[in-house]
Amino acid sequence: MLKYIVKRLLILIPIVFGISFIVFAILSFTPGDPVMNILGNGADAQAYEAKREELGLNDPFLTRYFNYIKGVLTGDLGQSWNYNTPVSAELARTIPKTLMMAVLSVGLMLLLGLPIGIISAVKQYSIWDNLSTAAMLILTSMPLFWLGLMLLQKFALDLKWFPATFPTDGMGTWKHWVLPAVTCMASMMASLVRTTRSTMLEVIRSDYIRTARAKGATEKRVVMKHALRNALLPVVTLVGLNFGLLMGGALVTETVFGIYGVGYLLVNAVKSRDVPLVMGSILFVATCIGVVNLLVDVLYAYIDPRLRSQYVTPKKIKGEEE
Amino acid sequence: MSMLLAAVMVLSMAGCGGGETNATAAATGGGGGATSGETSGGQTASGKTDLVVGITRGITSIWPGGENDQGTIIMNNQFYNRLLKKNYTTGELEPELAKSWTVSDDKLTYTFELRDDVYFHNGDKLTAEDVVWTMNEWHKNETYTKDYLVFFDHAEAKGDTTVIMHYTDVYAAALESLSFTLMGILDKSYVLEKMGDKWDSSGNAQSRDVYGDIEPNGTGPFQFVEKVSGESYTMAANEKYFEGKPAFDKVTVKIMSDANAALVALEAGEIDALSHAPSSDKMAIENNEDLVWYENADTPYLIWLMLNEADEHLQNPKVRQAIAYALNKEEIAIATTDGVGQVLHSPIPESAVGYAAPPADYEMDLEKAKALLAEAGYPDGFSIEMKTTSSNTYKKPSTVIQAQLAKIGIQVTVTEVDTYWSDVAAHDFSLGVMNLCIYVPDADQALYPLYYTNQKRNYVNISIPELDSLLDQGRGETDLTKRSEIYSKAQQIFHDEVFMIPLCNYAAIIAANKNLKNVEASPVFAWNISEWTWEE
Numbered sequence A: 001m002l003k004y005i006v007k008r009l010l011i012l013i014p015i016v017f018g019i020s021f022i023v024f025a026i027l028s029f030t031p032g033d034p035v036m037n038i039l040g041n042g043a044d045a046q047a048y049e050a051k052r053e054e055l056g057l058n059d060p061f062l063t064r065y066f067n068y069i070k071g072v073l074t075g076d077l078g079q080s081w082n083y084n085t086p087v088s089a090e091l092a093r094t095i096p097k098t099l100m101m102a103v104l105s106v107g108l109m110l111l112l113g114l115p116i117g118i119i120s121a122v123k124q125y126s127i128w129d130n131l132s133t134a135a136m137l138i139l140t141s142m143p144l145f146w147l148g149l150m151l152l153q154k155f156a157l158d159l160k161w162f163p164a165t166f167p168t169d170g171m172g173t174w175k176h177w178v179l180p181a182v183t184c185m186a187s188m189m190a191s192l193v194r195t196t197r198s199t200m201l202e203v204i205r206s207d208y209i210r211t212a213r214a215k216g217a218t219e220k221r222v223v224m225k226h227a228l229r230n231a232l233l234p235v236v237t238l239v240g241l242n243f244g245l246l247m248g249g250a251l252v253t254e255t256v257f258g259i260y261g262v263g264y265l266l267v268n269a270v271k272s273r274d275v276p277l278v279m280g281s282i283l284f285v286a287t288c289i290g291v292v293n294l295l296v297d298v299l300y301a302y303i304d305p306r307l308r309s310q311y312v313t314p315k316k317i318k319g320e321e322e
Numbered sequence B: 001m002s003m004l005l006a007a008v009m010v011l012s013m014a015g016c017g018g019g020e021t022n023a024t025a026a027a028t029g030g031g032g033g034a035t036s037g038e039t040s041g042g043q044t045a046s047g048k049t050d051l052v053v054g055i056t057r058g059i060t061s062i063w064p065g066g067e068n069d070q071g072t073i074i075m076n077n078q079f080y081n082r083l084l085k086k087n088y089t090t091g092e093l094e095p096e097l098a099k100s101w102t103v104s105d106d107k108l109t110y111t112f113e114l115r116d117d118v119y120f121h122n123g124d125k126l127t128a129e130d131v132v133w134t135m136n137e138w139h140k141n142e143t144y145t146k147d148y149l150v151f152f153d154h155a156e157a158k159g160d161t162t163v164i165m166h167y168t169d170v171y172a173a174a175l176e177s178l179s180f181t182l183m184g185i186l187d188k189s190y191v192l193e194k195m196g197d198k199w200d201s202s203g204n205a206q207s208r209d210v211y212g213d214i215e216p217n218g219t220g221p222f223q224f225v226e227k228v229s230g231e232s233y234t235m236a237a238n239e240k241y242f243e244g245k246p247a248f249d250k251v252t253v254k255i256m257s258d259a260n261a262a263l264v265a266l267e268a269g270e271i272d273a274l275s276h277a278p279s280s281d282k283m284a285i286e287n288n289e290d291l292v293w294y295e296n297a298d299t300p301y302l303i304w305l306m307l308n309e310a311d312e313h314l315q316n317p318k319v320r321q322a323i324a325y326a327l328n329k330e331e332i333a334i335a336t337t338d339g340v341g342q343v344l345h346s347p348i349p350e351s352a353v354g355y356a357a358p359p360a361d362y363e364m365d366l367e368k369a370k371a372l373l374a375e376a377g378y379p380d381g382f383s384i385e386m387k388t389t390s391s392n393t394y395k396k397p398s399t400v401i402q403a404q405l406a407k408i409g410i411q412v413t414v415t416e417v418d419t420y421w422s423d424v425a426a427h428d429f430s431l432g433v434m435n436l437c438i439y440v441p442d443a444d445q446a447l448y449p450l451y452y453t454n455q456k457r458n459y460v461n462i463s464i465p466e467l468d469s470l471l472d473q474g475r476g477e478t479d480l481t482k483r484s485e486i487y488s489k490a491q492q493i494f495h496d497e498v499f500m501i502p503l504c505n506y507a508a509i510i511a512a513n514k515n516l517k518n519v520e521a522s523p524v525f526a527w528n529i530s531e532w533t534w535e536e
Helices: A002-029 A034-039 A045-054 A061-073 A087-122 A127-141 A144-158 A174-204 A207-214 A219-247 A251-257 A262-271 A275-303 A305-311 B002-015 B022-030 B070-079 B128-140 B144-148 B174-178 B188-198 B259-267 B279-286 B317-326 B329-337 B366-375 B392-406 B420-425 B443-451 B465-476 B480-497
Strands: B050-055 B084-086 B093-095 B098-103 B109-114 B152-158 B162-167 B222-228 B232-237 B250-255 B273-275 B291-296 B301-307 B382-388 B410-416 B431-437 B500-505 B508-513
Touching: A002 A061, A002 A275, A034 A045, A034 B420, A061 A275, A087 A127, A087 A174, A087 A219, A087 A251, A087 A262, A087 A275, A127 A174, A144 A174, A144 A251, A144 B259, A174 A219, A174 A251, A207 A219, A219 A275, A251 A262, A251 B259, A262 A275, A275 A305, B050 B259, B070 B222, B070 B232, B070 B250, B084 B174, B093 B098, B109 B128, B128 B144, B128 B152, B128 B162, B128 B188, B259 B273, B259 B279, B259 B508, B279 B291, B279 B508, B301 B317, B301 B392, B317 B366, B317 B392, B317 B480, B329 B392, B329 B500, B382 B392, B382 B420, B392 B410, B392 B431, B420 B431, B443 B465, B443 B480, B465 B480
Parallel strands: B050 B250, B050 B273, B382 B410, B382 B431
Antiparallel strands: B084 B093, B098 B109, B109 B162, B152 B162, B222 B232, B232 B250, B273 B508, B291 B508, B301 B431, B301 B500
16 A cells, blocks of 8 residues: 555656646746736836846746746745745745635535435435435525625624634634635535435445345444445545645635635736746645545545555465466 | 544634734724624723724835835835825925925925934934935836936935935926825835845836835834735834824734625724725715725826727727717716716816816717717727726726717727736727826826827827927926916817827725724825824
8 A cells, every 4th residue: 555655646746747837838828927017017128128037038938947847846936926925935824724724614514514415315305305405506506705705794794703804814713714614615515415415325225235224233323334434435536626626725715704825825826927926836736636636545445445456566476377 | 434534623623723813803802892702902991002904905015116006005105204295185295204395496406404303113313315315226226216206317415414306307296206105215224234235226126126025114104014925014103203103003904805805894893994995885884883984086096098099990080089979977987986986077187286177078979979980981880999907997997988889889899808008008909998096196297107209108109299398398387377278288189189088086995993083085095094093
């Protein structure tokens, strides 16, 4: 298993660099002038050219890319053109917030979504199933920014249960995270509930479940010990996918609640053509998604032992003929 | 296993973060406390000492000459002082760092006597050398401030408190320009020591680049404490401020990209003031007894339509006049500013020195517009592109104009481009909306940089010798009556040639908690936070 993990991590490296190349190419060839953003629209021609030279924008595309990668390999992600601060410092500031948002949102999604999905499956076509279907439909149809604002209006302004703004420094208290986590989670929960429900329904109808019941196992044991574990694989895939995406920043949630994480940083960097900051953010996001996918694959092996053989090279038995 | 994982994640919420920051605590304290235990970390027996101001715009720079966006203006007004300041109520220039000044008879030499009790935030005493160095460096480098040092040649110090500024020609707005918010005086020794070899003495340094990332050090009522890129700026009261220490010990300016969320924060009391509150929220704020809406509609923050004669359709003045006749400016003003702004009839702000009443404006007359189009050879109209940015400031008026021009047969395609500014600078557009704040409200600043031949902001790329001549005369004429006559003639050219159509202006808006006193909406967005107090 360890060999598998190391192999996957090594494969991740060229993947991340491949992504960085594509993104760098897009940034280089799409319209938009980073120098104009830096110097303002009143810059004169001489200064404009001097700035282009300073940023290396007159160099060929491949030269610029390789210079950038050379920096990355020596630990230098460059300086933000917009903020004039090291890209690493900007990422260090925003990553903890994004990580917290992702962890809380996914955690809340699991805490609420899994039980609802299980109950919907076990009590298929009951009032609970219908209610959860309706609720998930409403949640998935609701625009995130609207939901966020409505939660702020109700719980921060009217009821004053939670703060309306995020502190300018630090990570705030748990109360600062409740509304953003609920907002972020809402869009993902519907798919988790529906996926859990459908995989549980599939598993519950299996022969071994019938056997377990026949052997006298309680319904709770049948569902939680036998059925759930077998229904978990697609759920784990979904959780991993959502977590990875959230590491790219939940921009709408971040903007509404003023939690300026990687998403906000990345979008502003793209708007201002701040190439070093975009590249640094993308490298981070791509790496996160790759690592999360690896963790999901490893988790598969723990959930379903039958899959472990895929991750382990079989040992040759002595004397076995080839 | 997943349930266990989820439970661990949820339980970990309890260990999140630390205590409240002073800013949030103070803000919730002022508003009645959003949650238990979050009251007034910064509140003293005499009242609030910490203030949180939200702003719905970005802040590009906290250095003079670094940029000219409104966020930069607001911050500069807290960190720096200028030689003079403008009283926008009386229209008079008043002393600030300079306690008095004289102008030579030929109006080429300005002598300023500086106050002797001014210190920079790091303790350095302000001397004439700082002023001289600041002015000379700005003039040498390509900063925004240079554009306001018209005909400036050099400055020299005489002793520690006398500054003599020499001009090569008479500039009517010389003193007015020195009151510009971005004319804050720098500490020479501090800047050179911090920048070292990075200080560009070649004269090629540009606006945002000039000072690198060193912390500001001015003489203003507040001193820099901390900056979180793209999020907030924290500043502390200057204990030794020569006009008296501000009421608030600490002020945090918080950038809030979502205006709706910002309004909720203001209503919840978590921010004490909201700069650039959306005009669409005026009614909601005025109906809230805990909030006050401050507005100043007499701003030099102008919005106009540019008509580029490089487009073949716009080469005929009759077509341009037809467009002017087709526009309903009231409708544009309401759509663009939610009714808070005023319709404009002149390219010169009414509050500007040298303002002259413009000729009678084009009143909407669709039949006349169609007749002019027919005379110009377009009886069935034509198609034309109008570029815009994604910002509502540009998009809203563009879409209204599109609908209005359709009524006379001109099919406008509104194209949103990321390259709007570079396209406009390269004159690569046909129709386009522009908005700029004329921070030094003087007729010269409203016209010369935008319409004189080959000026870098002459976006419509016009070259009218008669207009150039009038603008040259206007900037050198100090007699107000004669200036008005000159600009009156200039406006006739604007009216006849129609290379730009003034539309409306944006009001300066700030919404605040009712307990925040002495708040005034400065027409140039230079909020005087040092004058604000808190009274419950």
